[in-house]
Structures are given as C-alpha cells and as structure tokens.
Amino acid sequence: MCVLAFTLMLFCVGNAQAKVAYVIVGGQSLSFSPPTIDIDAGDTVTFLNLGGLHNVVADDGAFRCARGCDNDGHGGSGAASSQLWLVSINFPNAGAVGYFCEVHGAPGVGMSGTINVLGAPPSPPLASAVPTAGTWFLALLGAAFIACAAPWLRRARSRGKNCPRD
Ligand SMILES: [Cu+2]
Numbered sequence: 001m002c003v004l005a006f007t008l009m010l011f012c013v014g015n016a017q018a019k020v021a022y023v024i025v026g027g028q029s030l031s032f033s034p035p036t037i038d039i040d041a042g043d044t045v046t047f048l049n050l051g052g053l054h055n056v057v058a059d060d061g062a063f064r065c066a067r068g069c070d071n072d073g074h075g076g077s078g079a080a081s082s083q084l085w086l087v088s089i090n091f092p093n094a095g096a097v098g099y100f101c102e103v104h105g106a107p108g109v110g111m112s113g114t115i116n117v118l119g120a121p122p123s124p125p126l127a128s129a130v131p132t133a134g135t136w137f138l139a140l141l142g143a144a145f146i147a148c149a150a151p152w153l154r155r156a157r158s159r160g161k162n163c164p165r166d
Helices: 002-017 133-162
Strands: 020-025 036-040 044-049 056-058 064-066 086-090 095-106 109-118
Touching: 020 036, 064 086
Parallel strands: 020 044, 036 109
Antiparallel strands: 044 086, 056 064, 056 095, 095 109
16 A cells, blocks of 8 residues: 555645656658657657657757667667657757758758657745645655654554563
8 A cells, every 4th residue: 555655645646746748759750740740848849750760869969869879879870760669868958949851841841840848847946835746746645654664663563562561
C-alpha cells in the first residue's frame, strides 16, 4: 500500500515537472506536424516517423536524429531512415530551436519546424491560497507517512508495554 502511494506520488510529481510533446514526421505529407510547438524548459519532444525517408536535424547542429541520434552513446544514427522510427529529445534550455529534415528541407525551408522552449514558470509562493501541485504533494506525503507509520507505531507501543520497567 505504501509502495503504491509513493509510486503514485512520484508519477504525479514527474508529470508536474516535465511533459512530453509529440511531433509527427512525414506520413501523408513532407512536413512536421505541428510545425511549431511551445514547450517548457525541461520538456521532451518525441518525434514519430509515420512514413518516408526523414530525419530531424537542429539548425545549429545540436542534434541529428532518426533511429536514435548521432553520438547518443547507444549506437543511434541520425541518418535519414524510412523505418517507423521514434526518437525523444529533451530541451533543458529556453530559446527557439529550429530543425529540419536533411532530405526534404533546410533550416527554415521546406520540411522544417520550430520548437519554442519557454522558460520554466516561476515556483508559486508556498502561502498561496489555491492549493498547488506542491501542496497536494506535501499533503499526500504526510498522509502516506501517517498510513505507513501508524501500524509501525502501534507495534512499537505494544512492544514497549511488554518491556520491564526500572
Ligand atoms: Cu524528410
């Protein structure tokens, strides 16, 4: 029960901190869809090739991906591939990131797109009147602690009663 509660909390916190956005590659058209997306710093974009010989290359050369990414440490290759590949790229820093497909585009031309990485929103003050995700997390943490600690405390107390006193 406790493990379940903690897993659930970790899932919730993970969701609150980073999101995944999806961009469809190719398929019916030689394009990225949607071509422009806004994400928060730290979010991940998953590119999914639905058909055609494509890859995803940053305008500034920061990444070149298709079946994995060049130099990803896992033997991935950013060479354009017509397989149904899927690749996830994390964007930790704010700023606009342009990208294109080497086969059907160039920076800002043809099969290309832009990811607007927005700065992480400021943390809300703790004394906020409206419960925030953080407040709910603390409440859940407290509830889980009580739920987990109560049986242990009961056992510890009943053990104490059996101990001889000075
Ligand atoms: Cu392409």
